[in-house]
Structures are given as structure tokens and as C-alpha cells.
Amino acid sequence: MKWDLIGGGALGLMFTARLLRNGEQIRLWTRTSEQAEELRQKGLFLIDRKGVQQHYSNIHAYALHEVEHVLKRSDEPIKRLGLFIKQTSFTDAFMKQLAALPVEKVSSVLCFQNGIGHDERLKQLFSENVLAMAVTTEAAKRTSSHEVTHTGEGETWLGNPIDPNDHEVREWCNLFKQAGFQAFVSNNIEDNIYRKLIINAVINPLTALLRLRNGELLRSEKRLQLMREVFEEVIAIYRLQGIPVHADEAWDNLIRVCSATASNTSSMLADVLAERTTEIDAITGQLLRIADTHDYNSPAQTYLYRSIQALDPAFLS
Known part of the structure; x- marks a missing residue:
């Protein structure tokens, strides 16, 4: 099963690396073509909590503005989508790029954001039933466009505000647990x-x-x-x-x-x-x-x- 993640910042790169280490199929969408190209050419480097450097090659990274072309070429639709971007990235341009996705085929959107208010914008595109929220105290530092350090371990809580028993949320939670994260399903994510x-x-x-x-x-x-x-x-x-x-x-x-x-x-x-x-x-x-x-x-x-x-x-x- 392929998991699509948007965000080439510290948290997005760190979660991508940990999921790749567990053998998951990850397609990473970045803001720029330059970062996507560098990840494809050089791979992704992660320095873990023990200070050990790990390298992951064959990264499937693409710029989000190329999403229509990439999806047509690969014939692999986006089913489960994780958003690892900052609130400041919820621009009109970003929302337009999201709108280019085949949103009717997306079964789950998991949002890793600080602050509040982003859900209202996302409801313009996605059904409330597929929108899930996540909060984490995991910490990471991006040292280059293809290098990241895992600087602090924490907990990750996930939940669907509409349906606390959402099957998709449990799938995300199991994904993170298998990758070694402390992940939990919340009955009241708010x-x-x-x-x-x-x-x-x-x-x-x-x-x-x-x-x-x-x-x-x-x-x-x-x-x-x-x-x-x-x-x-x-x-x-x-x-x-x-x-x-x-x-x-x-x-x-x-x-x-x-x-x-x-x-x-x-x-x-x-x-x-x-x-x-x-x-x-x-x-x-x-x-x-x-x-x-x-x-x-x-x-x-x-x-x-x-x-x-x-x-x-x-x-x-």
C-alpha cells in the first residue's frame, strides 16, 4: 500500500525516513522541484536519536505542482494523504494545488499542524468524514533539503473529530506504531x-x-x-x-x-x-x-x- 505525504520540512522528512526504514511505500510531495530532484538523486539521510546516520535511496519525491502529470504517468491514485506542512503553507496557491488532486478518491487526510483553523480551509475540498487530525511532540531539525535529524522523541495522537472509531485513523496509527513511534488513537482529538x-x-x-x-x-x-x-x-x-x-x-x-x-x-x-x-x-x-x-x-x-x-x-x- 502506498502512503502519500505532503511536506519536505523537518517533520515530513523525519516521518518519511522512519516509514521507509519499516519498508513502507512512501510518495513524498514537496514544495519545490529542486528539493524533489535532490531527494531522488541523493536519497534521504536521517540521523536518529542515537546519532546514527541512515540513508534511504530510491525516494519517490515530486513537487506538488506536478501532481496531475505524475498521477497520470504512474496511474497510482492518492488514497491516504498525510499533511506535514506549516499553517503558513495553507496559501491560496497551495489550496489550488490540493484541488488538482482527485479528491473524490481520497479516503483519508491526516493533518499534522500546529495551531488551529486549518480544518476549515480543508473542508472546502474534502468531506469532513475523511479529515483526521494529528498532534505530535516528536521533534526534528532539517539540516538540508535531503537531510534531517530526529532531535526529540514524543507522542503522536490521531483522531477523527466526526468519528472516533474511524477505521482509517487506526490504519494510520498502526502505520506509525510499526515504524517505532508512540502513536495513539484519541477519542477526542480536539x-x-x-x-x-x-x-x-x-x-x-x-x-x-x-x-x-x-x-x-x-x-x-x-x-x-x-x-x-x-x-x-x-x-x-x-x-x-x-x-x-x-x-x-x-x-x-x-x-x-x-x-x-x-x-x-x-x-x-x-x-x-x-x-x-x-x-x-x-x-x-x-x-x-x-x-x-x-x-x-x-x-x-x-x-x-x-x-x-x-x-x-x-x-x-
């Missing part, structure tokens, strides 16, 4: 998404603004105090919106993830350092929109949102 959003809303903007690795947030009382202030606002917004949350448990989980990924550079910090647009709008921006509907003043969220936006190259001219 809860998992909102738990992950707390982590993203605290760690990502603070590390990006302060230029710190994740673990460095824990090294002083002042930094911990900042984390707590941002965290408390998120909890307050959740409660106003009626999102179930246990504050003590959520705080302990935040500290645990921050410690477990201590040496990691958050995706938002990586984007800032590379002068790329960040996912701040899909994370803090979405929280601010919820707060606005309740007339709730959230100064920490507002400051972080404006500060990270001010670093966006799109606003520098």
Missing part, C-alpha cells in the same frame, strides 16, 4: 489539539522573541514567570470559550515538554532566524480572536503577537 496549543502558545513565541532554545526557558525564575503569565492567559481564554482544561495538569505537561525538548530550537524561532513568516497567526492570533469574542483583555498574548509579527520579513520594507 482536546489533544487544544492541549498542544497551550504548549505552542507558550514555548514558541517566547523562544522566538528571546532567542532561546526550549530548555533555556526553565533556567531562571524570570523566564518561568513569563511562561506562567502567558500560560494563565491561555487558560483564561479557554475557560471563557468553554474549552475543558485542568490548569495544574496542563502546566505540569508544559514544563515536562519544555524539559524533554530542552535542546530543541522551536519551529517559530527557526522561522525567525531564517527570516521566514511564522505560525504566530495560527497560534497566538487564533487565541486573540477567541479572546476578542469575549471582550477579554490579554496583554501578554497581544504583546507576543505584535512582537513576532514585527519580525516578519513581510512587514519589513
Whole structure:
């Protein structure tokens, strides 16, 4: 069985490599023809958690804008599709490329995204019944277009918001388990998404603004105090919106993830350092929109949102 994955970033390459190691048939769709060509010519290199380099050749990688031509040539339709892209990639151009897929033949779309809001765009193309969500605390760093390092082990939760017993979700979960990931089917994936959003809303903007690795947030009382202030606002917004949350448990989980990924550079910090647009709008921006509907003043969220936006190259001219 062939599995189609979209995304040549760190997470997409790392999952692709691990699945290839398990003998799975993977077709990887990238943003550029150059990356696809390099993967086909040089193969995919993965440095695993033990520091051992692994090499995978015969990579079936193609640029997404070539999808119609590739599918006609191969006569292999896309059945199961995994999205390993950032929220910032959900552009009109990307949605147009997705629309070129034979969407009526796709039986499952699994979305690995930070933040919230992407599902609404995807519902314009796919039936809600085939849309599944995934959250992961696995961490990876892409060192070139065909090289990736697995920097942190974590858990991956998958679920279909419409059907908790979705057979396709269980197929994805089994796929990841067989590749050595800690993967679980969630009966309420939205809860998992909102738990992950707390982590993203605290760690990502603070590390990006302060230029710190994740673990460095824990090294002083002042930094911990900042984390707590941002965290408390998120909890307050959740409660106003009626999102179930246990504050003590959520705080302990935040500290645990921050410690477990201590040496990691958050995706938002990586984007800032590379002068790329960040996912701040899909994370803090979405929280601010919820707060606005309740007339709730959230100064920490507002400051972080404006500060990270001010670093966006799109606003520098």
C-alpha cells in the first residue's frame, strides 16, 4: 500500500525516513522541484536519536505542482494523504494545488499542524468524514533539503473529530506504531489539539522573541514567570470559550515538554532566524480572536503577537 505525504520540512522528512526504514511505500510531495530532484538523486539521510546516520535511496519525491502529470504517468491514485506542512503553507496557491488532486478518491487526510483553523480551509475540498487530525511532540531539525535529524522523541495522537472509531485513523496509527513511534488513537482529538496549543502558545513565541532554545526557558525564575503569565492567559481564554482544561495538569505537561525538548530550537524561532513568516497567526492570533469574542483583555498574548509579527520579513520594507 502506498502512503502519500505532503511536506519536505523537518517533520515530513523525519516521518518519511522512519516509514521507509519499516519498508513502507512512501510518495513524498514537496514544495519545490529542486528539493524533489535532490531527494531522488541523493536519497534521504536521517540521523536518529542515537546519532546514527541512515540513508534511504530510491525516494519517490515530486513537487506538488506536478501532481496531475505524475498521477497520470504512474496511474497510482492518492488514497491516504498525510499533511506535514506549516499553517503558513495553507496559501491560496497551495489550496489550488490540493484541488488538482482527485479528491473524490481520497479516503483519508491526516493533518499534522500546529495551531488551529486549518480544518476549515480543508473542508472546502474534502468531506469532513475523511479529515483526521494529528498532534505530535516528536521533534526534528532539517539540516538540508535531503537531510534531517530526529532531535526529540514524543507522542503522536490521531483522531477523527466526526468519528472516533474511524477505521482509517487506526490504519494510520498502526502505520506509525510499526515504524517505532508512540502513536495513539484519541477519542477526542480536539482536546489533544487544544492541549498542544497551550504548549505552542507558550514555548514558541517566547523562544522566538528571546532567542532561546526550549530548555533555556526553565533556567531562571524570570523566564518561568513569563511562561506562567502567558500560560494563565491561555487558560483564561479557554475557560471563557468553554474549552475543558485542568490548569495544574496542563502546566505540569508544559514544563515536562519544555524539559524533554530542552535542546530543541522551536519551529517559530527557526522561522525567525531564517527570516521566514511564522505560525504566530495560527497560534497566538487564533487565541486573540477567541479572546476578542469575549471582550477579554490579554496583554501578554497581544504583546507576543505584535512582537513576532514585527519580525516578519513581510512587514519589513
